[in-house]
Amino acid sequence: MRAARERVAGSVANFVDERTGAAKFLKKSLNKVFPDHWSFMLGEIALYSFIILLLSGTFLTFWFVPSQEELIYNGSYVPLKGVKMSAAYASTLDISFDVRGGMLMRQIHHWAALLFLAAMVAHMMRVFFTGAFRKPREMNWIFGVALITLGIVEGFLGYSLPDDLLSGTGIRIAQAILQAIPLVGTYAAFFAFGGEFPGLDFIPRIYTVHVLLLPGIMLGLITVHLMLVWYQKHTQYPGPGRTEKNVVGYPLLPVYMAKAGGFLFIVFGVTAFLGAVASINPIWVFGPYTPTQISAGSQPDWYMGWLDGLVRMSPPLESHIFNHTISWNILIPGLIVPGIMFTGLALWPFIESWATGDKREHNLLDRPRNAPSRTAVGAMAITFTIVALINGGNDIIATHFSLTINQIMWATRISIFVLPPLAYVITKRICLALQRADRDLVLHGRETGRLVMLPHGEFVEIHEELSPEEAWTRTSHEQLAPIPAAGIDANGVRAKGVLKDRIRARISKGILQEQIAKPTAKDKLEIGDGHH
Amino acid sequence: MSNKELEPLQDPGLPAHAHRKADHDEAAANRAERQVAILFLLSALGTVLFIYSYIFIENNLYIYIPILGNQHAQQLFLGLGFAIALFFIGAGAVHWAKTLMSDTEVIAERHEMRSSDEDRAAFIATVKEEAGAVGLGRRSLIKRSLALSLGLVGISPLLLLRDLGPLPEDALNKTTWDEGVHLVTDPGNRRLRPEDLEVGAVAHVLPEIEHPEHRSLNSIAKDALLLIRIRPEEFRLDAEKLSWTYQGIIAFSKICSHMGCAVALYEQTTKHLLCPCHQSTFDVPTGAKVIFGPSARPLPQLAIKVDEEGYLVAAAPFNQAVGPSFWERKK
Structure with missing residues (x-):
């Protein structure tokens, strides 16, 4: 046998x-080796939810009718019987109420989309805070930023397809952003919508983009993303036996394969559970789209919420120059700020290596505390986004916490300038404090809480020395020195590009000067095994 | 400072491998095997539940579940069956990997991404040789004409997109409203007399057209009006705007001047209109001036009057484009 x-x-x-x-x-x-750490699963969750999206999405396309032609609904959802609506909305109702398992698949698809974006963001934070984007992985970071950007667009287009009152309002806002672009905006909007808003062309068009164009591009990017991870070998956290030159972990077969494959099913199972018990995007409650109606408390999905929050907090600025209108109140929050954010995100690996002067390959990850300035920049960006997100839900917060919209709006308008720098400073201080704590731990050991009375009556606490492995994990990182200020040479001649160098030296000093020196072998020897 | 002082602690190397119980205890290994099998069998039960729900639960059956409320039974049990079926395959596989598969950590060497110097030199030499053979360096006419045609060929697909939609022309400045067009209720399509509207009331209005059942969303998106009645002495408007009102009735475009949402919330006590999308707040007595939020312009006001039969009609078209701003919009 x-x-x-x-x-x-x-x-x-x-x-x-x-x-x-x-x-x-x-x-x-x-026999390929993969290092193991829970945070390496975040990217896996993103990958698996993408697979779930492809499968559940394909199922939905069998019944969804991407058309804005109007018809009279005659399905089994009684409250909307006889109501005039688009074929897209009616077919979404059919999927929800007349196709067995259709509602489940719709909800799985939507939950998986939320999970996909959440997992990508969490994965990106892991990569950012541990410095995994550094050379040689800058390209993969850029592919990742592209995937998140496309993911946001894809999600928005997806929840726009049912043509319900809520999503139609979202499309109206997207159309207004398009129309606000100087010079070409009106034309762009007319081309995208086949004329004036809403027209009859938009849903069929974004359908093709949603089910074919963007998933195709994303699939390609994901493939390249994974091939690079494969080829460059995964990064690993510092620890005993782990160096820049090796990778410590489990072989692909069988352990990694079984765990990763099993995890795909777990993610799918959890998404299916959410789809079964947690109602999401109940489009039958909103009703079909018409431009004259709106539901109070209109909210986009979470990954668009920060954008909506920025638009809401914008001051009422509009210029009129030579008989032309420029809507700063739409352009700044809707295009310029997000543009700067995503460009900065994509270029971050290069910005950082320019500022620190570090052009070497890195395969060992940073513990976030050991890169205080990077961690602080990350905290700053997260704070900015969260403040914007809070304002995106200001109407909901106002009704739940008995506040006025005005209070929340003004609080976030001020906070968006004040809190991010504050987050930078606080995070940096926390990182340095943690570095100090690491140093203390390595030099003096762990407090055991055991008090001992010495013969002469003094009480001391017993400190337990860290194992060599723990001590190594806390001290194996390297500490870069700031770039020395280049400038005037011995003959008093100004070097070329000296201003640029001075700026760079200044930034590098700001980033790297403040560090808690990690304990050396000598420090450790001097302390000896004293009980302090 | 001598180098000794800066010397870091020593790397103690990979810790010795700690074996699991199932690695040396046959009974523990068998137990683990049974656990994995139970997890897989749970998954099979999930699929049975799924099939049962699909075939035997009626589509119109709703059941009450605490916390969740009334649930569509078929969709709930389909989902639970599916979730169980999937989750426990995963749980079984992971448990299998964790208890029975080898957990010995392996060390693999890495290599710098950069190619060796010989390879790089050889590569550059090859490129130079090939490029030299093609003669790109010398034949600049070919190079330039190729660059030109490559640049131009990108125009074709862009041009092909031209027929996606018509040119805007004057469309955004036009609505159905014109002198003498009757105001009708939305919904209902009934003409309105001033006395239909009490002080403090608000009506949602569209222009009267010949076939209201064929009214397009495009026209609704520009024509929708809010009709609000307050006491005439409460208006703080200039003479022209005041003349556009009728006995305390004032008509505004319902399409937000910020991003085009329906400005559908009217607060009777404060006489404020609020757009639920971005909370632009408009003050009715002053002609929908923006008093809060991101909108930069008041809602356009439509001049109204009554015709000889006493019905409300538009006295003139809008004097500006309604809805969100655009580049060509006149002040």
């Missing part, structure tokens, strides 16, 4: 190898 099985496996392998020569590649690949 066993022999027969092995013979079949052997001949299959032989068949494949004689035609492709794959054995050499596969032998190497199956």
